[in-house]
Amino acid sequence: MAEPYSSWWASGARPLLLSCALIALAAGGPFVLAEGIVFHVANRCPFPVWPASAPNTGHPVLAGGGFLVPPGKSRRVVAPATWNGRFWGRTGCSFSSNGAACLTGDCEGRLACNGSVGAPPATLVEVSLHAEPGRGSSFDVSLVDGYNLPVAVSAAGDPSRCAIAGCAKNVNALCPPELQVTAAGANGTAVVACKSACLAFGADAFCCRGAYATPAACRASVYSRMFKDACPAYYSYAYDTAAATPTGCRAQEYLITFCPSRWGGAADGAVAGAGDAQM
Ligand SMILES: *[C@@H]1O[C@H](CO)[C@@H](O)[C@H](O)[C@H]1NC(C)=O
Ligand SMILES: *[C@@H]1O[C@H](CO)[C@@H](O)[C@H](O)[C@H]1NC(C)=O
Numbered sequence: 001m002a003e004p005y006s007s008w009w010a011s012g013a014r015p016l017l018l019s020c021a022l023i024a025l026a027a028g029g030p031f032v033l034a035e036g037i038v039f040h041v042a043n044r045c046p047f048p049v050w051p052a053s054a055p056n057t058g059h060p061v062l063a064g065g066g067f068l069v070p071p072g073k074s075r076r077v078v079a080p081a082t083w084n085g086r087f088w089g090r091t092g093c094s095f096s097s098n099g100a101a102c103l104t105g106d107c108e109g110r111l112a113c114n115g116s117v118g119a120p121p122a123t124l125v126e127v128s129l130h131a132e133p134g135r136g137s138s139f140d141v142s143l144v145d146g147y148n149l150p151v152a153v154s155a156a157g158d159p160s161r162c163a164i165a166g167c168a169k170n171v172n173a174l175c176p177p178e179l180q181v182t183a184a185g186a187n188g189t190a191v192v193a194c195k196s197a198c199l200a201f202g203a204d205a206f207c208c209r210g211a212y213a214t215p216a217a218c219r220a221s222v223y224s225r226m227f228k229d230a231c232p233a234y235y236s237y238a239y240d241t242a243a244a245t246p247t248g249c250r251a252q253e254y255l256i257t258f259c260p261s262r263w264g265g266a267a268d269g270a271v272a273g274a275g276d277a278q279m
Contacts, residue, residue, distance in 0.1 A: 036081045037129055037137070038253040040156055042074035043089075045259035049149065050090040052107055053077070054117045059084050065113030066090070069258075081131035088122040089149045089258045092183060092192060103183045104148040104193045121146020121181060121193045123234070125153060125256055136248030139164060142235040143227045146179070147171040148193040150231065152260035155251035162249035166260040169230035179223065196237070197223035208238040215239040
């Protein structure tokens with residue numbers, strides 16, 4: 001799949017923190033391992049979410065790669081100061097059977113993804129942490145492979161800093177039939193995720209490949225505009241130029257919130273305003 005800024009991901013930033021830790025170990029003296037960057041992964045959805053993360057090549061797996069966060073709770077995840085990778089949320093998981101365990105974002109049926117990426121469609125938070133002086137960290141949220149949940153990003157304790165807003169509308173409720181991923185639930189069939197046009201149809205014009213592999217040639221479509229209208233801050237297709245991509249971020253702690261605010265659906269108020277209890 002095309003991803004914005006694939007060149008950053010390949011840039012191979014050195015794991016400085018780990019190097020320091022190794023030097024401290026080699027020195028043999030008593031030392032306290034300096035913490036890297038902290039992500040508070042919060043769930044304000046009125047249902048459980050199983051967040052997951054996968055590192056880019058050369059970076060470590062964080063927190064086993066996946067875990068449960070019940071509604072109204074959050075989990076603290078520590079990353080090396082130069083970590084690169086992605087976070088996403090999984091929904092409708094049951095780990096008792098073989099095969100796919102989650103309705104969306106599944107990673108080979110496992111609770112702890114251990115570095116495996118999730119099955120699309122899933123909303124992706126893309127992270128590029130930098131420790132070098134003069135170069136801050138960067139974030140974006142991508143719907144290039146489709147959508148399953150709304151998510152917001154900011155510096156912890158300062159919602160205006162390094163911020164990527166959630167969605168104004170519930171994409172699953174707007175998703176046209178040809179993009180829908182559905183599952184049988186207690187109240188009949190529900191739309192649980194919405195594919196991108198690239199994922200659904202695989203056409204070069206939607207995937208920004210082949211003759212469409214430049215920003216000038218790969219334009220918004222009726223499908224990407226639907227994503228953009230619902231979630232203006234996210235990448236709606238690979239060469240979307242209007243996404244929020246905070247760069248130069250220097251926070252020590254970040255907040256990644258699934259279902260950050262009301263986004264359609266009667267139960268949304270259920271956890272609004274509840275302080276996130278750390279797990
Ligand atoms: C996790 O991945 C690493 C690296 O691929 C592998 O060595 C390890 O066995 C895996 N652990 C589990 C529990 O699958
Ligand atoms: C099913 O519908 C009922 C009545 O509208 C509602 O109270 C309940 O929360 C719904 N259950 C699910 C799983 O959506």
